[in-house]
Amino acid sequence: MSWLGVFLLALQTALGFPAASYALAATGLNLQFGYTGLSNFGMVAFLMMGAYGMAISADRGWGIWVGFALGITAAVVLALLLGIPTLRLRADYLSVVTIATAEILRLVIAARPSAELTGAARGIGGLSSELGFFRPNFIPEGSYGFGDDFVFNSRQLWSMLVCWSLVLLSTLLIRTWVRSPWGRVLRAIREDEDAARSLGKNVVIYKLQSFVIGGVIGSLAGAMMALDSGSVGPARWIAPLTFALYTVVILGGAGTVWGPIVGAVVYWFVLDFADGALNNLWFEVSDTTSGAFRLTLMGIGLMLLMVFRPQGILGNKKEAFAVGR
Amino acid sequence: MTPRRLLPAPRVPALLALLALVFLGTAWVATPAGAQSEADAARCAFTKPEAIEANGGPLGQSIWGRLCQVTDGKPTFPEGVAITVSQNGEEVATGTTDDGGIFVVEIPGNGTYQVTLDTKTLPKGFALTDEDRATLDNVNVNLGDQQVTFRLGEDTRGSRDLQDYLTTAAKGLRLGLILAVAAVGLSLVYGVTGLINFAHAELVTFGAIVAFVLNDAGMPFWLCIPFAIAAGCLAGYANDRLLWRPLRKRNMAMVSQMVVSIGLSIALRNIFLIGFGPNSKRYTAASGQREKDFGLVRLTPNDLIIMGICVVVLVLVTLILRKTRLGTAIRATADNPDLAASSGIGVNKIIAIVWIICGGMAALGGIMYGLSVTVTSDMGFILLLSMFAAVVLGGLGNAYGALFGAIILGVMQETSGLFVDTAYKFVVALAVLIVVLLVRPQGLLGTKERFG
Numbered sequence: 001m002s003w004l005g006v007f008l009l010a011l012q013t014a015l016g017f018p019a020a021s022y023a024l025a026a027t028g029l030n031l032q033f034g035y036t037g038l039s040n041f042g043m044v045a046f047l048m049m050g051a052y053g054m055a056i057s058a059d060r061g062w063g064i065w066v067g068f069a070l071g072i073t074a075a076v077v078l079a080l081l082l083g084i085p086t087l088r089l090r091a092d093y094l095s096v097v098t099i100a101t102a103e104i105l106r107l108v109i110a111a112r113p114s115a116e117l118t119g120a121a122r123g124i125g126g127l128s129s130e131l132g133f134f135r136p137n138f139i140p141e142g143s144y145g146f147g148d149d150f151v152f153n154s155r156q157l158w159s160m161l162v163c164w165s166l167v168l169l170s171t172l173l174i175r176t177w178v179r180s181p182w183g184r185v186l187r188a189i190r191e192d193e194d195a196a197r198s199l200g201k202n203v204v205i206y207k208l209q210s211f212v213i214g215g216v217i218g219s220l221a222g223a224m225m226a227l228d229s230g231s232v233g234p235a236r237w238i239a240p241l242t243f244a245l246y247t248v249v250i251l252g253g254a255g256t257v258w259g260p261i262v263g264a265v266v267y268w269f270v271l272d273f274a275d276g277a278l279n280n281l282w283f284e285v286s287d288t289t290s291g292a293f294r295l296t297l298m299g300i301g302l303m304l305l306m307v308f309r310p311q312g313i314l315g316n317k318k319e320a321f322a323v324g325r
Numbered sequence: 326m327t328p329r330r331l332l333p334a335p336r337v338p339a340l341l342a343l344l345a346l347v348f349l350g351t352a353w354v355a356t357p358a359g360a361q362s363e364a365d366a367a368r369c370a371f372t373k374p375e376a377i378e379a380n381g382g383p384l385g386q387s388i389w390g391r392l393c394q395v396t397d398g399k400p401t402f403p404e405g406v407a408i409t410v411s412q413n414g415e416e417v418a419t420g421t422t423d424d425g426g427i428f429v430v431e432i433p434g435n436g437t438y439q440v441t442l443d444t445k446t447l448p449k450g451f452a453l454t455d456e457d458r459a460t461l462d463n464v465n466v467n468l469g470d471q472q473v474t475f476r477l478g479e480d481t482r483g484s485r486d487l488q489d490y491l492t493t494a495a496k497g498l499r500l501g502l503i504l505a506v507a508a509v510g511l512s513l514v515y516g517v518t519g520l521i522n523f524a525h526a527e528l529v530t531f532g533a534i535v536a537f538v539l540n541d542a543g544m545p546f547w548l549c550i551p552f553a554i555a556a557g558c559l560a561g562y563a564n565d566r567l568l569w570r571p572l573r574k575r576n577m578a579m580v581s582q583m584v585v586s587i588g589l590s591i592a593l594r595n596i597f598l599i600g601f602g603p604n605s606k607r608y609t610a611a612s613g614q615r616e617k618d619f620g621l622v623r624l625t626p627n628d629l630i631i632m633g634i635c636v637v638v639l640v641l642v643t644l645i646l647r648k649t650r651l652g653t654a655i656r657a658t659a660d661n662p663d664l665a666a667s668s669g670i671g672v673n674k675i676i677a678i679v680w681i682i683c684g685g686m687a688a689l690g691g692i693m694y695g696l697s698v699t700v701t702s703d704m705g706f707i708l709l710l711s712m713f714a715a716v717v718l719g720g721l722g723n724a725y726g727a728l729f730g731a732i733i734l735g736v737m738q739e740t741s742g743l744f745v746d747t748a749y750k751f752v753v754a755l756a757v758l759i760v761v762l763l764v765r766p767q768g769l770l771g772t773k774e775r776f777g
Contacts, residue, residue: 039583085759
């Protein structure tokens, strides 16, 4: 593939659905981690709730709106279950409990006896036809774009349109909220929890609210991922997805309004470009190796970012160092 | 920094009582599930080497096996039972069992046979478990000889005896001890630096992989262990010297450090995946293990060795922490680094030593886990969740807590397989975690004052 092709392909992912869904999930995580300083290392569990809410609704023929409702309800319940015992405690506890919960939930969903509800390891397919996600698509059939490497079909454009709209909506909502007195309390908690408490704020309630809202946005992202791919299986919801979202949030700038969007676009561009470059330089890279290489890159990137530019692209350094203290 | 108590006096009797309660509770709740009594299956197990020994020479081309029925907990063997081998409805050969219940029926060659046990020849007191299974159709012989099994005696499927329960508990103890060895380092590092190190999982994997590489290159397995531990110690030191010490110097926020450790964990895990490959591999010492009957429990020789090594190491570490000057310095640093520094303790040196201990123990934990199961490039990460649960259960940052938490968790995880589907055994870890956080957030051994 030509270098121009590699570039265009990377650009396609960076503007397409992958970046949109990551931006949406990262927006939720940004509220929790960036604004409130909650180290939720099990974000993927909330995505999983949204995706499986959608899948189960499709499986039973309940329709798309019930799917959203199921996912959101499950996310709220999960947030309360995790939040009530852990948010009273030191920050460390939340991180340990959330990562463990996410992985265990995934194992439960993938377990054989859960097959009737979740399809176990096989998962649930045929979502888009059952739920009619693409039915309102008004974009005519055909391919849009230029060249061979930067093209979207009408279904991709529809997914992008819906998902980016949700991103925009949630970003604007969060912008309003974090600029309100409520948002100031969240940031105060992030900077110094004891100070916020001594000013008479019920810190736990604020943290819980932020945790729940972030989780709900995460479940929307999961639901979108399920709708776009048309099938849901347990293999996707692993811890590296959570940490990819962390990379996105920190890359864009934790605790900034537009950070998650910028982060998601840059993240996907860099990653896909590196992938293409790898394939250009060495040939015949096996799928395992290429996937592992991608994650290695992400891991190193996350470390370097945290050490050398914790404020990311949009943040300011003074605030970044306070994150999660 | 909040003061962290590393080692309060353990309330051992209370804990032992709890352990006993957990185990008894499990045994009571346990309901029969569909599996042949493992004890009976183990008592009647029969292998080719034993058959060759009994036959007094190679088995040649034959169909062989041993009739065995467990009566009053002891294996008994019927003598003089006629076994008929036929092919396409025509009788090919016959044989009878000897006084050890063993039969070896010679056959003309590879192919598909029907093997029939003549129930009329069964001595008194012996009976087939299932009368309809006196004839085994479609016995395929591909490699010259083939073992066949007729199950005798009452159907013991679904019933478990005390030995099964105790064996499961012993396996849980094995897992718990391995977890403890692997997790104490995690807890110690948290104690002295406040860091929850997600990349601890990769220290565990690293040790196991180093041992595998050496073992694979032809070094005897038991000799690989000290080398791998040394490599682990070195890796622990390198971790501190190259990464964490500079970050401490920068005064980096703890959550940021956790994110760094996550990045490191992901990067290392995938480098291991590229280098080691996605398949699981075994140490040479892991093969050819058979459970031996020790009366109360059935364990493999490796199980005993693993538990022995773990106990020795854990006792050693406890002694170091409690009795030596180094241990006192570690505990002082964990309690209050500033105060420790002003009393003349070289805090950075202590932290480096803790990292070295942490790396070595993680490596040993990894090797032991690899020996009891298999070595994979993500084994550390799989263990990490249980280690977290164990550490929280015992009290975050408390070295004894990690030890007790790990043992309790290991036993609970394994014994839970007796009454829930084994696929759900990790749920037990989660349930334990959440209940502990709700009821006693400071953990079993933690002190309450740490929470504001």
